[in-house]
Amino acid sequence: MNQPIQPKGLKSTNAVTPDAIMQLGFAFWGSKTLLSAVELGLFTLLADGPLDVDALTVQLRLHPRGTRDFLDALVALGQLERTEGLYSNTPAGALFLDRRKPTYVGGMLEMANARLYPFWGALTEGLRSGEPQNEAKQGRDLFDEIYRSPAILTEFLKAMTGLSFGAAQAIAQKFPWADYRSFADIGTAEGVLPVALARAHPHLTGIGFDLPVVQPYFESYATRHDLSERLSFHPGDFFAVAMPSADVLIMGHILHDWGVEKKRTLIRKAYAALPYGGALIVYDPIIDDERRRNAFGLLMSLNMLIETREGFDFTGADCAEWFKEAGFAEARVEPLVGPDSMVIGIK
Amino acid sequence: MNQPIQPKGLKSTNAVTPDAIMQLGFAFWGSKTLLSAVELGLFTLLADGPLDVDALTVQLRLHPRGTRDFLDALVALGQLERTEGLYSNTPAGALFLDRRKPTYVGGMLEMANARLYPFWGALTEGLRSGEPQNEAKQGRDLFDEIYRSPAILTEFLKAMTGLSFGAAQAIAQKFPWADYRSFADIGTAEGVLPVALARAHPHLTGIGFDLPVVQPYFESYATRHDLSERLSFHPGDFFAVAMPSADVLIMGHILHDWGVEKKRTLIRKAYAALPYGGALIVYDPIIDDERRRNAFGLLMSLNMLIETREGFDFTGADCAEWFKEAGFAEARVEPLVGPDSMVIGIK
Numbered sequence: 001m002n003q004p005i006q007p008k009g010l011k012s013t014n015a016v017t018p019d020a021i022m023q024l025g026f027a028f029w030g031s032k033t034l035l036s037a038v039e040l041g042l043f044t045l046l047a048d049g050p051l052d053v054d055a056l057t058v059q060l061r062l063h064p065r066g067t068r069d070f071l072d073a074l075v076a077l078g079q080l081e082r083t084e085g086l087y088s089n090t091p092a093g094a095l096f097l098d099r100r101k102p103t104y105v106g107g108m109l110e111m112a113n114a115r116l117y118p119f120w121g122a123l124t125e126g127l128r129s130g131e132p133q134n135e136a137k138q139g140r141d142l143f144d145e146i147y148r149s150p151a152i153l154t155e156f157l158k159a160m161t162g163l164s165f166g167a168a169q170a171i172a173q174k175f176p177w178a179d180y181r182s183f184a185d186i187g188t189a190e191g192v193l194p195v196a197l198a199r200a201h202p203h204l205t206g207i208g209f210d211l212p213v214v215q216p217y218f219e220s221y222a223t224r225h226d227l228s229e230r231l232s233f234h235p236g237d238f239f240a241v242a243m244p245s246a247d248v249l250i251m252g253h254i255l256h257d258w259g260v261e262k263k264r265t266l267i268r269k270a271y272a273a274l275p276y277g278g279a280l281i282v283y284d285p286i287i288d289d290e291r292r293r294n295a296f297g298l299l300m301s302l303n304m305l306i307e308t309r310e311g312f313d314f315t316g317a318d319c320a321e322w323f324k325e326a327g328f329a330e331a332r333v334e335p336l337v338g339p340d341s342m343v344i345g346i347k
Numbered sequence: 348m349n350q351p352i353q354p355k356g357l358k359s360t361n362a363v364t365p366d367a368i369m370q371l372g373f374a375f376w377g378s379k380t381l382l383s384a385v386e387l388g389l390f391t392l393l394a395d396g397p398l399d400v401d402a403l404t405v406q407l408r409l410h411p412r413g414t415r416d417f418l419d420a421l422v423a424l425g426q427l428e429r430t431e432g433l434y435s436n437t438p439a440g441a442l443f444l445d446r447r448k449p450t451y452v453g454g455m456l457e458m459a460n461a462r463l464y465p466f467w468g469a470l471t472e473g474l475r476s477g478e479p480q481n482e483a484k485q486g487r488d489l490f491d492e493i494y495r496s497p498a499i500l501t502e503f504l505k506a507m508t509g510l511s512f513g514a515a516q517a518i519a520q521k522f523p524w525a526d527y528r529s530f531a532d533i534g535t536a537e538g539v540l541p542v543a544l545a546r547a548h549p550h551l552t553g554i555g556f557d558l559p560v561v562q563p564y565f566e567s568y569a570t571r572h573d574l575s576e577r578l579s580f581h582p583g584d585f586f587a588v589a590m591p592s593a594d595v596l597i598m599g600h601i602l603h604d605w606g607v608e609k610k611r612t613l614i615r616k617a618y619a620a621l622p623y624g625g626a627l628i629v630y631d632p633i634i635d636d637e638r639r640r641n642a643f644g645l646l647m648s649l650n651m652l653i654e655t656r657e658g659f660d661f662t663g664a665d666c667a668e669w670f671k672e673a674g675f676a677e678a679r680v681e682p683l684v685g686p687d688s689m690v691i692g693i694k
Binding site: 027064069078097118121294296302 | 363364365366367368369370371372373374375376377378379380381382383385386387408409410411412413414416417419420422423424425426429438439440442443444452455456459463464465467468470471473474475476477478509512513634638639640641642643645646648649650652659660684685
């Protein structure tokens with residue numbers, strides 16, 4: 001080979017380095033370290049107070065060999081604090097990673113750790129075949145699996161609460177709720193969004209719509225937040241029955257599970273259930289129209305490849321187009337928090 | 348539960364959000380996407396010129412379902428460029444991820460994809476047991492495995508070249524080579540460091556020291572860079588025989604493979620082989636003395652938990668202490684590039 005080891009300019013300017021490549025290529029190390037910490041209940045344990053490396057080794061039943069590196073890696077990753085040898089939670093860890101707090105978002109990370117991390121190991125195969133790389137490879141259906149086992153269902157519903165928590169608070173703040181009296185959350189899971197809306201807006205009453213098996217989880221979550229007076233559960237399969245009627249319908253992390261025809265069907269059914277002047281809100285990690293900025297949205301779409309037969313994520317423009325086909329008079333995209341945006345359609 | 352869903356202050360200030368937690372928890376998605384792209388040879392293919400999604404789908408033998416999301420995710424992650432529907436390499440991708448270029452660092456990423464990603468799935472088990480989570484779980488030894496199979500050895504040696512490439516260029520620039528005439532690189536693999544030093548400093552002659560099986564790889568790499576006149580291979584097991592003599596000895600990504608006693612042994616053997624005034628350079632992703640900034644170094648130490656029985660990474664202060672125990676008159680730490688630093692000891 002006669003190619004130069006470095007092209008002109010590299011050596012003198014150092015402008016082109018492999019740093020960013022290597023950092024991304026090994027980003028799974030830090031990611032898995034956090035996921036293992038959540039799995040081990042580290043943040044829940046530290047919510048009771050700071051502990052040193054020896055106490056943590058004993059209480060988490062770890063081997064001494066790797067524990068200090070594990071804890072200090074979490075310090076360097078910004079996920080723990082350490083003062084004079086005592087490890088403690090960051091403010092965000094204390095709030096969002098303590099299993100006993102209702103603000104816990106770790107359910108999604110537990111699912112990522114137990115299921116998605118190994119399934120993503122087969123990403124290349126998924127890209128080659130176009131087929132899911134999860135339980136479906138053993139001929140099983142993800143949603144059948146989830147709804148058949150109470151343990152998996154509990155984990156999945158908590159994961160959805162974690163996934164939607166930030167968006168739920170943002171929707172409560174950013175949508176003009178003063179103009180509406182009622183809402184129905186389609187595919188509500190535990191009801192993290194209904195709870196956020198009802199807490200922020202005392203004039204609202206809301207429905208959580210989901211499969212009958214979800215009802216006790218929803219009612220327990222609503223009761224726990226003292227909101228069972230204004231929140232009720234409406235059981236049903238959103239492909240089989242009409243959607244409940246309300247001033248505002250919301251679908252979060254629902255549309256991306258399905259192929260384009262089922263997406264259109266769900267939007268049409270929402271349109272049919274709304275009064276004139278009513279609104280449909282779709283929220284998801286909506287991909288930017290140029291498809292070059294929202295990496296999380298694009299990766300979530302690859303996650304739908306791993307997890308479903310036809311699902312994919314979409315841009316605001318894609319969604320606005322489906323809204324217009326269904327008859328909505330206007331559709332606009334508004335950013336929420338992090339990678340999430342909402343698309344609002346007015347009937 | 349009577350705990351509030353949000354503590355005082357969160358709602359009004361939004362100061363504490365789960366964003367950073369979720370971003371790190373899902374960082375394995377982007378990481379695995381890059382690793383799959385390297386596995387598929389995407390960057391090597393694009394080194395011949397830009398291609399659109401249809402051409403890439405065909406030439407990489409992918410299914411159309413996920414390909415566009417895959418490519419656009421790489422754009423959003425800064426690993427591809429896209430202009431009017433044509434995908435092309437970034438300057439860094441063209442230089443470091445084209446398999447045919449001697450600057451290719453993808454060997455390490457191929458190894459990360461094929462071995463480390465799945466092995467890190469067992470991090471929790473590794474933390475609990477203190478035992479490696481790689482081939483050793485089937486009673487096999489990592490290095491036996493590597494040296495037994497030419498295919499795995501080729502992959503491993505290329506990986507080491509990728510891992511050390513950036514540090515090698517930096518050591519060539521940052522060490523006062525004008526004061527020395529010869530060097531020996533202990534555990535040289537293909538010889539990425541000897542080649543970088545000999546290219547940058549025409550007065551230097553160098554030895555690459557490694558197991559006999561590595562010799563043809565070293566000689567091929569040196570010949571390819573027209574440096575076989577000044578670079579020679581010295582075969583041996585660094586625990587079994589004396590180290591070669593030279594003005595400067597270098598050990599990169601060697602010490603971290605071993606427990607503290609073997610680390611001390613290797614440093615003592617290097618001391619014995621050096622002339623007075625000679626230097627020992629140890630380079631690695633050296634952990635900062637406070638163990639709170641170099642996340643990659645701390646995670647590399649967890650990687651040594653996954654990969655070895657006793658290995659661990661260390662701080663500059665740890666290494667300087669071992670240097671002094673071995674008799675070195677002075678020891679200092681100098682940053683190289685990215686997470687790598689070198690510790691220099693003078694006899």
